[in-house]
Amino acid sequence: MPVIIASSLSKTYSPKSRHAVRALDNVSLQVQAGEIFGLLGPNGSGKTTFIKLLLGIAFPTSGSGTVLGEPLGSTDVKARIGYLPENHRYPPYLNGEQILRFFGKLTGLESRLLDRRIDEVLKQVGMEQWRKVKFRKYSKGMMQRIGLAQALLNQPEVIFLDEPTDGVDPLGRKEIRELIKHLRDRGTTVFINSHLLSEVEMISDRVAILHKGKLIREGTVESLTKDGDQWEITAHGDVHSVQMDLEARSIHFHVEKERITIIVPDLQEANHVSDLLRSRGLLIESMQQKKHSLEDFFIKVIQDEDR
Amino acid sequence: MKLLAIIEDTIRESIAKKTMIGFFAISNVILLIMLLIALFSDFDINVKLQGMEQFSNGASPLETLVRTMEVMIANLLYMAAIFLSIFATASIMPNTLEKGAIDLLLSKPVSRSTILAGKLIGGTLIVFFNVAYYIIGMWLIISFRTGYWDSGFLLTIFPITFAFVVLYVFLLFIGVTTRSSALGIILTYGFLIILAPLLAKREVFLYAISSSETYRGFVDVLYYLLPKPDDISSLMNNVILHSEINWMPVWSSAAFAGVLYGLTQYIFNRKDF
Numbered sequence: 001m002p003v004i005i006a007s008s009l010s011k012t013y014s015p016k017s018r019h020a021v022r023a024l025d026n027v028s029l030q031v032q033a034g035e036i037f038g039l040l041g042p043n044g045s046g047k048t049t050f051i052k053l054l055l056g057i058a059f060p061t062s063g064s065g066t067v068l069g070e071p072l073g074s075t076d077v078k079a080r081i082g083y084l085p086e087n088h089r090y091p092p093y094l095n096g097e098q099i100l101r102f103f104g105k106l107t108g109l110e111s112r113l114l115d116r117r118i119d120e121v122l123k124q125v126g127m128e129q130w131r132k133v134k135f136r137k138y139s140k141g142m143m144q145r146i147g148l149a150q151a152l153l154n155q156p157e158v159i160f161l162d163e164p165t166d167g168v169d170p171l172g173r174k175e176i177r178e179l180i181k182h183l184r185d186r187g188t189t190v191f192i193n194s195h196l197l198s199e200v201e202m203i204s205d206r207v208a209i210l211h212k213g214k215l216i217r218e219g220t221v222e223s224l225t226k227d228g229d230q231w232e233i234t235a236h237g238d239v240h241s242v243q244m245d246l247e248a249r250s251i252h253f254h255v256e257k258e259r260i261t262i263i264v265p266d267l268q269e270a271n272h273v274s275d276l277l278r279s280r281g282l283l284i285e286s287m288q289q290k291k292h293s294l295e296d297f298f299i300k301v302i303q304d305e306d307r
Numbered sequence: 308m309k310l311l312a313i314i315e316d317t318i319r320e321s322i323a324k325k326t327m328i329g330f331f332a333i334s335n336v337i338l339l340i341m342l343l344i345a346l347f348s349d350f351d352i353n354v355k356l357q358g359m360e361q362f363s364n365g366a367s368p369l370e371t372l373v374r375t376m377e378v379m380i381a382n383l384l385y386m387a388a389i390f391l392s393i394f395a396t397a398s399i400m401p402n403t404l405e406k407g408a409i410d411l412l413l414s415k416p417v418s419r420s421t422i423l424a425g426k427l428i429g430g431t432l433i434v435f436f437n438v439a440y441y442i443i444g445m446w447l448i449i450s451f452r453t454g455y456w457d458s459g460f461l462l463t464i465f466p467i468t469f470a471f472v473v474l475y476v477f478l479l480f481i482g483v484t485t486r487s488s489a490l491g492i493i494l495t496y497g498f499l500i501i502l503a504p505l506l507a508k509r510e511v512f513l514y515a516i517s518s519s520e521t522y523r524g525f526v527d528v529l530y531y532l533l534p535k536p537d538d539i540s541s542l543m544n545n546v547i548l549h550s551e552i553n554w555m556p557v558w559s560s561a562a563f564a565g566v567l568y569g570l571t572q573y574i575f576n577r578k579d580f
């Protein structure tokens with residue numbers, strides 16, 4: 001059963017004013033239990049708005065949806081959800097532990113369990129030594145970690161992370177990625193908004209791309225970045241000996257000193273070409289299916305849309 | 308439980324902010340001055356009372372003197388306490404609704420009505436404790452000095468807090484609709500300084516502008532609809548003097564607060580963040 005269902009969700013902010021903004025336009029998507037889902041899109045494309053509609057922080061202009069089988073905005077279901085908002089602000093006069101206690105109480109955790117969970121999540125995000133320090137003294141990355149800890153307190157079934165690695169150093173980002181994978185392995189559904197495409201690429205099972213409030217692509221990272229069936233072969237040696245043959249068969253290639261890079265349309269052709277190369281005494285360095293990075297793909301589809 | 312957590316957080320926030328400390332410090336300074344006056348003044352109550360007759364309402368000269376003094380002190384305090392409390396609590400709702408803070412609050416299993424109620428009760432308790440501290444301190448000093456112990460003055464804690472709550476509901480309303488604490492303060496002060504006194508004494512001031520029935524009817528409607536801080540301060544005086552009490556200002560102000568609170572809740576429930 002899908003954990004998140006959005007059916008034709010649309011949102012127009014201040015619909016009656018001159019400044020009406022169509023932040024989301026007829027977005028339908030589903031997220032399955034236990035997957036890591038990445039929602040991508042340029043600034044202002046409606047990613048945050050989408051999460052807000054799911055959590056009842058803002059209300060849809062039209063359309064509907066469910067989270068964990070409950071209608072959007074249901075109060076009780078929020079006990080089973082974790083959320084790390086973007087630009088989250090916590091009471092600056094509380095220390096890390098007090099912040100967690102406050103939100104834990106709001107989640108309805110009973111106090112003995114809460115004490116235990118506070119220790120656990122502080123450890124998970126690497127903030128144990130900062131637990132007694134006031135929030136206003138935290139660095140940006142520490143704030144982000146406390147935000148993450150807060151979202152994990154109630155062992156949520158679904159967790160929504162809006163730019164989770166914003167402001168976190170490379171090592172910390174890696175830790176957060178590990179944490180997210182660990183959550184998935186334990187069966188948590190993870191919904192991530194992010195600009196950091198290389199990161200999303202590393203961890204997401206499925207992604208969707210929003211552009212100006214519209215959902216323009218959706219699929220596994222694999223299916224989106226695969227560039228047809230093209231294969232790329234690189235080899236080195238006496239490159240001149242094969243150039244004529246390749247030209248005769250109108251195969252694309254690129255020569256740089258002793259090295260040749262060849263692109264062929266399918267696997268069978270790739271094998272023919274590699275036989276040819278070997279028969280001429282060239283050494284094959286690699287042969288792989290050609291892929292775009294998610295970033296290349298993202299930039300390409302956004303540019304296509306804008307054209 | 309969740310309501311308690313929000314109330315506790317509201318109180319903690321106001322303690323963390325310096326306005327509340329200022330409020331408390333001012334109370335202490337005034338109490339200290341009173342204490343010094345009480346300890347060192349030559350004022351001899353028995354000399355003052357010599358030759359004074361029993362009053363017609365049955366109060367003894369001592370009672371009358373002390374109560375009159377209490378009325379003066381209470382009136383000074385009433386305005387000061389309300390102005391300070393408004394200043395100290397106006398930012399509670401706007402702060403709660405700040406970007407990043409409200410998103411987080413609303414992502415927890417807490418209803419919007421619990422949040423609003425927590426802010427109402429939290430703000431009220433803060434002011435109640437401050438006013439109670441001040442009034443009880445003052446009462447102890449006066450009573451020890453004069454040897455006259457009367458509960459009337461103590462009861463003023465309630466009308467003062469009540470007058471505050473009515474105005475605080477208005478602050479919540481402005482907070483939810485505009486997220487501005489400055490606007491809430493300006494409008495409430497404007498109401499307290501200009502509109503409320505004019506309406507309370509409308510026979511003297513506003514009626515003089517025109518004798519038109521429609522106009523005077525309009526002024527009356529406005530008077531009955533809006534909160535009545537001036538009438539509540541008269542009520543407070545009557546509590547101290549043990550005179551008869553007119554409850555109309557209380558229930559009409561309560562009705563105003565109730566309706567406005569309902570409206571605030573309605574708007575809050577539908578608001579996007």
Ligand SMILES: Nc1ncnc2c1ncn2[C@@H]1O[C@H](COP(=O)(O)OP(=O)(O)OP(=O)(O)O)[C@@H](O)[C@H]1O
Pocket residue numbers: 013014021022023041042043044045046047048049050086579580
């Ligand atoms: N509370 C609001 N009131 C009015 N307009 C809003 C509000 N929140 C967002 N918008 C508008 O809705 C659009 C989508 O905003 P949203 O925050 O969802 O984008 P986003 O994809 O999360 O962007 P970013 O990557 O910068 O976080 C933007 O044009 C924004 O100006």
Ligand SMILES: [Mg+2]
Pocket residue numbers: 047048049086162193
């Ligand atoms: Mg965003």
